[in-house]
Amino acid sequence: MFFLSPLALLGLAVALVPPLLHLFQRRHPPAFEFPALRYLRQTEREAERTLKLRHLLLLRVAAVVAIVLAAARPVVPRGSGGLHEPTAVAIVLDNSLSSGAVSGGRRVLDDLARRARETLRAAQAGDALWVIGADGVARRGSREQLLDLVTRMQPEARRLDIAAAALEGARLVTASGYARGEVHVLTDFQATAIGSDSAAGAPRDSSAAGVAVLVYHPAADPPPNRGILAVRPEPALWLAGSGRLVVTVGGGPRPSGSAAVTASLGGRQGARALADSGEVQLEVPVPAPGWRTGDVSLEADELRADDHRAFAVRVVPPAAVAIDPTADPGTFVREALATLAEAHQVTVGGGVLVGGPPARAGRIAIVFPPDDPSQVGAIDRRLLAGGATWRFGERVSGEDSLIAPLLPELAGARVLVRFRLVGPGGGDSAAVLARVNGEPWLVRDGAVILVGSRLVPDQTNLPLLGGFVPFVSALVNRVARGESGVVTARPGEQVTLPARATGLLLAADSSEPVVGGAVAAPAAPGVYAIVAGADTVALLVVAPDGRESDLRRATPARLAAVLPGALLTVTDDPRAYAARRFRGSGRTELTGWLLAAALALLLVESAVATGRLSRRS
Amino acid sequence: MASLAAGRLDLLDPAEVARLGGIEIVAQGVVEGFLSGLHRSPFRGFSVEFAEHRPYQPGDEPRYLDWKILGRRDRLFVKQYEEETNLRATIVLDVSRSMAWRSDAERLLTKLDYATRLVAALALILLRQRDATGLIAFDDAVRSIVPPRARHGQWHLVVRALQELHAGAGTAAEPALRRVTDVLKRRGMVLLVSDLLVEREVVLHALRYLRHRGHQVTVLHVMDPGEVELGGPAEARYVDPESGETLVASAAALRREYTATVERVVAAWRRACRGSGIGYHRVTTDTPFGHALRRAAESRSRLG
Numbered sequence: 014m015f016f017l018s019p020l021a022l023l024g025l026a027v028a029l030v031p032p033l034l035h036l037f038q039r040r041h042p043p044a045f046e047f048p049a050l051r052y053l054r055q056t057e058r059e060a061e062r063t064l065k066l067r068h069l070l071l072l073r074v075a076a077v078v079a080i081v082l083a084a085a086r087p088v089v090p091r092g093s094g095g096l097h098e099p100t101a102v103a104i105v106l107d108n109s110l111s112s113g114a115v116s117g118g119r120r121v122l123d124d125l126a127r128r129a130r131e132t133l134r135a136a137q138a139g140d141a142l143w144v145i146g147a148d149g150v151a152r153r154g155s156r157e158q159l160l161d162l163v164t165r166m167q168p169e170a171r172r173l174d175i176a177a178a179a180l181e182g183a184r185l186v187t188a189s190g191y192a193r194g195e196v197h198v199l200t201d202f203q204a205t206a207i208g209s210d211s212a213a214g215a216p217r218d219s220s221a222a223g224v225a226v227l228v229y230h231p232a233a234d235p236p237p238n239r240g241i242l243a244v245r246p247e248p249a250l251w252l253a254g255s256g257r258l259v260v261t262v263g264g265g266p267r268p269s270g271s272a273a274v275t276a277s278l279g280g281r282q283g284a285r286a287l288a289d290s291g292e293v294q295l296e297v298p299v300p301a302p303g304w305r306t307g308d309v310s311l312e313a314d315e316l317r318a319d320d321h322r323a324f325a326v327r328v329v330p331p332a333a334v335a336i337d338p339t340a341d342p343g344t345f346v347r348e349a350l351a352t353l354a355e356a357h358q359v360t361v362g363g364g365v366l367v368g369g370p371p372a373r374a375g376r377i378a379i380v381f382p383p384d385d386p387s388q389v390g391a392i393d394r395r396l397l398a399g400g401a402t403w404r405f406g407e408r409v410s411g412e413d414s415l416i417a418p419l420l421p422e423l424a425g426a427r428v429l430v431r432f433r434l435v436g437p438g439g440g441d442s443a444a445v446l447a448r449v450n451g452e453p454w455l456v457r458d459g460a461v462i463l464v465g466s467r468l469v470p471d472q473t474n475l476p477l478l479g480g481f482v483p484f485v486s487a488l489v490n491r492v493a494r495g496e497s498g499v500v501t502a503r504p505g506e507q508v509t510l511p512a513r514a515t516g517l518l519l520a521a522d523s524s525e526p527v528v529g530g531a532v533a534a535p536a537a538p539g540v541y542a543i544v545a546g547a548d549t550v551a552l553l554v555v556a557p558d559g560r561e562s563d564l565r566r567a568t569p570a571r572l573a574a575v576l577p578g579a580l581l582t583v584t585d586d587p588r589a590y591a592a593r594r595f596r597g598s599g600r601t602e603l604t605g606w607l608l609a610a611a612l613a614l615l616l617v618e619s620a621v622a623t624g625r626l627s628r629r630s
Numbered sequence: 631m632a633s634l635a636a637g638r639l640d641l642l643d644p645a646e647v648a649r650l651g652g653i654e655i656v657a658q659g660v661v662e663g664f665l666s667g668l669h670r671s672p673f674r675g676f677s678v679e680f681a682e683h684r685p686y687q688p689g690d691e692p693r694y695l696d697w698k699i700l701g702r703r704d705r706l707f708v709k710q711y712e713e714e715t716n717l718r719a720t721i722v723l724d725v726s727r728s729m730a731w732r733s734d735a736e737r738l739l740t741k742l743d744y745a746t747r748l749v750a751a752l753a754l755i756l757l758r759q760r761d762a763t764g765l766i767a768f769d770d771a772v773r774s775i776v777p778p779r780a781r782h783g784q785w786h787l788v789v790r791a792l793q794e795l796h797a798g799a800g801t802a803a804e805p806a807l808r809r810v811t812d813v814l815k816r817r818g819m820v821l822l823v824s825d826l827l828v829e830r831e832v833v834l835h836a837l838r839y840l841r842h843r844g845h846q847v848t849v850l851h852v853m854d855p856g857e858v859e860l861g862g863p864a865e866a867r868y869v870d871p872e873s874g875e876t877l878v879a880s881a882a883a884l885r886r887e888y889t890a891t892v893e894r895v896v897a898a899w900r901r902a903c904r905g906s907g908i909g910y911h912r913v914t915t916d917t918p919f920g921h922a923l924r925r926a927a928e929s930r931s932r933l934g
Binding site for chain 2: 045052
């Protein structure tokens, strides 16, 4: 209990003097010999009502005490609501994608928002209030402003790291200067919402040490959920013919049975397959060359937001290939190109030069080591003249496997002889597409592709494998053309766009200018065009974090582990949450009750005194 | 002292009078003053014979005026009578411990001191008119007995007995009074001098028995002024000297109610005594001895 006007308590000293004197005298009355004690005893019996005058005096003193206490405005603990000491409160309202799930016939976010509104309504003018949503932005405002904000909040396709949000809230309330600070985390308490991959192994953040962190999550068990975690066009660049979508299905708690996965591309219904969890491949008819967008959907369940996911793919025409007359790539390559030409996978033209370095900078070329090792120096000089930063090094013999994750066509290939590829930074670069014994074997250096071995049986068994012709096709159609031009990002994530991009097309009539080649991905999932002037140079696919599909709950210990020192309370009981908020210091002012008690005491005293007087008269 | 000696001791403050000397001196002084004011026997019975005339003095009752002399000589004379028969008077004195109390040591006598002097004076008056007078003192038992006699020296026996008395223990009045009834074989006058801090019904039962046996019974209820009006500290632990019982009470809160209670008790005694043909008088220890003697005499004459 505390008093809002404690100075008024000084009045208690005056009010307490009579009873204290009375008690003192009662305890130590002087002895007095008196033979007529029987008269006195009889008097006291008969004057019992009169003796109540003493009690009436106590009633009056009690009334005075009640009035003095009322003036001091005492505040006492209460189960919920009521008054409390000024408190800094950061409310983390988890409106991440998973909060849109329907649990127990009710949307999770509705329950969480209700708890947030209750807390805000219980706040007082002296409190400092923040609301932190899934976007991670801490919004400070008055109670009314934040009530309006909470009412308008809807599930977003974002993932909320509740540990990071709680730490942010703890930092806010700690820096606020308030003696009392609390962080309320209103969340569905997903296990996957605690911590991030990047945080693994990082030093533990102790910002929440000593701060009361009150976590509320709905009591109902999370519903079974299956969502589309990822869609990956394969290959990244599609040629005319057919393409393949690799769809990753997952989530939790795991539902029984399988669900139908359907893909559509360019507005046309495509392939369909059944999926339980894991990856499923959908063969999709490839439309005409250009930027193409599509959607993969799953049968609806309690969380609709992860039941479909957009994707984009670039469909390209066959590459126009020319063989360098000054640097023969070898019989096997020539035959492969001829085969591809017959299959309309390549055409004859000047698009991609195969053999040696290009005569001018900027032309796409696939460069093989020379048949005569003495020519390596000359080729290196031509590469350098063309602006390349990579070059061929010494000849290395020794059989070893090719490692190329992005080029499945190289599976099983082994290298017998190779020329070291020497580049900036010792070759540890994203430009390396395949390695042998840890060293670069296939490198893209701008428009130039360097291959570490001649594709002949003396140097590699690749020409003898079934993947040889597909590899040559990938080499001229995909690797030589560079990246697919499709960028994938999560909502709100910072995305680095191509250097020539000038804006991100959000809608037909608006675009967000690109500043410094980076932009924050839009919050709404979908496909956005990255433009340079009037041209589309890339597509941005915004898709939610697949971890949001796993609705299984975390354990308090898991959260406590990432919030060291926090005064953590986790509850699924709204009443318990209400009782504990404001550090369990829901209080109520007793002024009204005390005044009522004083009035009642005075009325009783008056009634008894009046009754006594009237009886006497 | 000179003023005391010059005045009538029966009308002075008892405490002041008591300082003149012992019981004997005080009683004689009081009786002299008392009788000089009356000029007749205060304890006349119903059967008396005319003795003589004497000039009227203020204070004499008009009914004793001799109207014939007044008519013939235009002078005021009152008639004095002489008792025809002797009276057997027994004074029963309560000497219980409660009688030794006084509320003001400087201004008041204890109830026992007051009572002994009053009893001595009464005995002297009675003996002077040749009434056989005796004394019984009791607390929880009979402590002293002076059988009623009218012989010379009887008063000194009574006074000596009174001088030897001291406050006893509690007042177990019933056995003592039963003993008194046994002692008083012949009818006569019984005068009980007590503070009556006893069970009323027990005392009344004994007194009624005496009355039934033909005695003229009078009760002199001796009270300290501090027993009539509650004094003492604002709040005190009151201790009964006889029983040792205690009671914490506030004099300030109870004073008015206490006085009313005492008045009710006194009224109850008076009502009960009169209902049984017993004389009852209350005297406080600040009452001049003459007034107390007069009340005793009035009772004697009224009942006689």
